[in-house]
Amino acid sequence: MARTSKYIKDNVALSATKRWQAGLYLRISKEDGDKDDDNKYESDSIFNQRLVIEDYLVENPDIQIISEYADDGYTGTNFERPEFLRLIDDIRMGRINCVIVKDLSRFGRNYLEAGQYLDIFFPVMDIRFISVVDNIDSFLYPTSMNNISVSFKNVMNEEYCRDISNKIRSTFAAKRENGEYICGFALYGYVRDTAVKGQLVIDPDAADVVRQIFQWFAAGLSYRMITFKLNEMGIPNPAKYKSEKYSNYHRSNNSGLWSIQTVRKILTNRMYTGDLVQGKYEKVSHKVEKVRMLSEDKWVIIENHHEKIIDKSLFFAIQGIMNRDVRVSPKTQELSLFAGFLRCADCGKQLVKKNASRAKFREKYHYYTCKTYDNMTKAACSRHTVRSDLLEKTVLTVISKYIDAAVEIDRLIEKISQSPNKRSSASQLEKILVEKENEKSKTNRILLDLYPDYKNALISKTQYLMLKEKYETELKSIESVINKLNGLLAQEKNCIDESTELVKHFIKYRNIDRLTREILIALVDVIYVHENKGIEIIFKFQDTFKNALDYVNINRNLLDEFEQENLLQVTTNINQEVAL
Numbered sequence: 001m002a003r004t005s006k007y008i009k010d011n012v013a014l015s016a017t018k019r020w021q022a023g024l025y026l027r028i029s030k031e032d033g034d035k036d037d038d039n040k041y042e043s044d045s046i047f048n049q050r051l052v053i054e055d056y057l058v059e060n061p062d063i064q065i066i067s068e069y070a071d072d073g074y075t076g077t078n079f080e081r082p083e084f085l086r087l088i089d090d091i092r093m094g095r096i097n098c099v100i101v102k103d104l105s106r107f108g109r110n111y112l113e114a115g116q117y118l119d120i121f122f123p124v125m126d127i128r129f130i131s132v133v134d135n136i137d138s139f140l141y142p143t144s145m146n147n148i149s150v151s152f153k154n155v156m157n158e159e160y161c162r163d164i165s166n167k168i169r170s171t172f173a174a175k176r177e178n179g180e181y182i183c184g185f186a187l188y189g190y191v192r193d194t195a196v197k198g199q200l201v202i203d204p205d206a207a208d209v210v211r212q213i214f215q216w217f218a219a220g221l222s223y224r225m226i227t228f229k230l231n232e233m234g235i236p237n238p239a240k241y242k243s244e245k246y247s248n249y250h251r252s253n254n255s256g257l258w259s260i261q262t263v264r265k266i267l268t269n270r271m272y273t274g275d276l277v278q279g280k281y282e283k284v285s286h287k288v289e290k291v292r293m294l295s296e297d298k299w300v301i302i303e304n305h306h307e308k309i310i311d312k313s314l315f316f317a318i319q320g321i322m323n324r325d326v327r328v329s330p331k332t333q334e335l336s337l338f339a340g341f342l343r344c345a346d347c348g349k350q351l352v353k354k355n356a357s358r359a360k361f362r363e364k365y366h367y368y369t370c371k372t373y374d375n376m377t378k379a380a381c382s383r384h385t386v387r388s389d390l391l392e393k394t395v396l397t398v399i400s401k402y403i404d405a406a407v408e409i410d411r412l413i414e415k416i417s418q419s420p421n422k423r424s425s426a427s428q429l430e431k432i433l434v435e436k437e438n439e440k441s442k443t444n445r446i447l448l449d450l451y452p453d454y455k456n457a458l459i460s461k462t463q464y465l466m467l468k469e470k471y472e473t474e475l476k477s478i479e480s481v482i483n484k485l486n487g488l489l490a491q492e493k494n495c496i497d498e499s500t501e502l503v504k505h506f507i508k509y510r511n512i513d514r515l516t517r518e519i520l521i522a523l524v525d526v527i528y529v530h531e532n533k534g535i536e537i538i539f540k541f542q543d544t545f546k547n548a549l550d551y552v553n554i555n556r557n558l559l560d561e562f563e564q565e566n567l568l569q570v571t572t573n574i575n576q577e578v579a580l
Contacts, residue, residue: 020063020128022098023087024053026070027106046072049102056100056132066096076109079117091125103133118145176278176300183278185246187271188238189309200306207309209235213266214310217318220335220517223260223267230258237262267322270301273315274308277301313505317521317540336366337392338527341520344370345528345536347381353388365389368529384529391535396515398537399523406506406545408566412552412559419558433485440478447471505541 028045050068057063067090069083079085090096099122101107108114122129128139136144175182180198189210193199209230216226230237236244240256270277279300281293321340342351351368352375366388372381447468454464509519528536539545549571556564 020098021066021096022063022100022128022130023066023090023096024050024068025084025087025099025101025107026050026053026068026072027074027076027081027084027108028072029075046070049106052102052132053100056130063098063100066090076105076107078110079108079113091127097126098128098130100130100132102131104131104136107131179276179302179305181276181278181306185242187269188241188266189272190306202307202309206238206241210266210272210309213263214272214314214318215518217267218314218518218521220337220339222335223263226263227258227260230263238266264322267318270315272308272310273312274306275301275303275312276305313540314522320525321521335517337515337517338368338388338520339517341524341527342368342391343526343528344372344381344384345530346370346384347372349381351384351386351529382531384531386529386533386535391529392515394535395520395524395527395537396512398535399509399515399519400512402523402539402545403506403510403512407510409545409548409552412563412566413548415563416552416555416558430489433482433489436478436482436485440475440482443471443475443478447475 026046026049028049057065069087071081071083074081074084087096087099091099104114108117118129121127122138128137129145130137135141138145175198178198181192181200182198186192186200186203189203189206190200191203193201213226213230216229217223221229235258236256237254237258239254243254266272277299279294279298336353338351339353340350343349344351347370349371352371354367354369354374355364356367357364368384368386368388368391370381370384373383450459450464450468450471453459454461459467505522509523512519523539523541525538525540525542528538530536552559553571
């Protein structure tokens with residue numbers, strides 16, 4: 001409760017000889033408070049409301065103040081306010097029979113709910129209602145409560161609030177579109193930039209925790225195991241961390257322990273890739289605090305807004321895995337190596353992991369089999385059985401070949417781009433493009449001059465129409481050539497850029513000797529298992545890989561004989577059939 005003035009304290013201390021036992025209700029919203037002084041106990045507006053009511057009480061000595069109720073920082077669009085609810089409880093218990101406010105807007109800005117209290121609840125409970133500034137007193141001036149001005153003021157108070165709400169929404173929307181981070185506190189892993197408003201910079205300590213969470217998940221740890229590890233290491237959860245870092249951040253009853261929900265929330269937050277994502281929720285109405293989630297196409301996303309903590313390739317790869325049906329080991333709480341990656345090549349269902357043993361050889365091993373065949377009906381599909389150790393060895397071999405191929409393709413593209421003939425060709429294309437752009441500008445000027453010549457009788461109408469058609473046809477032809485030239489140059493640049501991106505993802509796993517979930521998540525989309533023991537691996541960058549290989553093949557005449565043989569070997573290695 002807000003501080004109470006000495007006058008009101010003295011009033012409360014008087015003997016209960018007065019007829020009216022009153023409750024003072026004071027309210028101010030966050031938007032109207034004193035934001036510039038965090039040390040102020042209450043806003044000046046609360047103080048001013050109290051002064052107005054005190055002046056009124058001096059002239060009305062028959063009113064005794066029983067209690068003061070002050071909601072400092074609460075909206076008037078609804079009545080779910082702690083002090084107001086305490087006021088209502090005191091009315092029901094018979095502690096007070098009078099309510100005093102400075103004006104109707106302090107009581108509330110919701111026309112319907114305000115009317116319910118003023119027209120129904122207070123009269124039924126025999127409560128005297130006084131609004132000082134509005135000169136409303138249900139006891140001294142009963143007609144003041146029924147005056148149309150009361151309803152009109154309530155409507156205007158609500159409209160004022162609606163108008164303010166719309167203006168705030170518009171302001172926030174504009175800030176989002178301009179790439180300004182508008183949340184009250186920075187996302188865990190970041191702090192607000194003190195130099196640039198609305199910008200985020202990395203918080204090293206928290207960012208290390210975020211990276212660790214992603215690494216653990218990529219390595220196969222479940223949400224539950226990650227949660228246990230964080231708590232065992234004594235790392236405070238985001239809410240506790242913020243409360244320790246910011247003096248004005250408070251969360252009641254926070255133990256500092258991590259939960260599965262918090263871990264999952266971090267793993268699904270795209271903001272960690274450097275993209276600013278806002279506008280995911282909207283309030284149902286300015287009258288209620290309830291919010292609803294918007295469809296993703298309505299979110300405001302500014303790519304590469306701030307420094308990333310997690311690579312986008314890893315983030316989106318993890319999102320794909322999270323959406324699959326993956327099971328964890330009950331004993332280790334870790335995902336099996338191929339969990340979520342294996343599918344039957346015929347029915348498309350996932351493969352399930354089984355345990356097996358051969359007593360004769362004292363051997364225990366794991367294998368995978370089609371989920372449809374194993375759990376649903378044997379008539380719908382066949383076994384598609386594959387041993388896990390053989391599968392792991394084969395997949396490792398295939399991935400290693402693709403990694404070597406990606407590096408070799410990148411080397412060949414670099415060789416092609418540095419070839420004198422290629423550079424000469426590119427230079428020639430750029431020269432022709434400049435000439436065609438100049439030709440286009442000249443033709444446009446001629447077209448612009450035709451109509452004035454016709455209006456000034458320098459050429460006839462027939463000549464004007466004939467020339468106009470001629471130069472418009474020429475312009476279309478020139479623009480077609482320009483588009484083709486731009487396409488060829490863009491293709492050249494895109495191929496080199498894509499190749500660089502391709503190698504960046506593959507090369508860090510070069511010379512691997514063991515298959516891990518991190519490698520699978522980074523490079524593989526899905527693995528199809530055929531009944532004949534063959535497997536088909538769909539890589540995440542398969543289209544980029546193919547485009548780069550096609551580019552090299554198209555320009556193979558620019559390579560020497562030895563390099564052409566290397567290209568042939570690369571093509572053979574990645575196109576050969578894969579069998580266990």
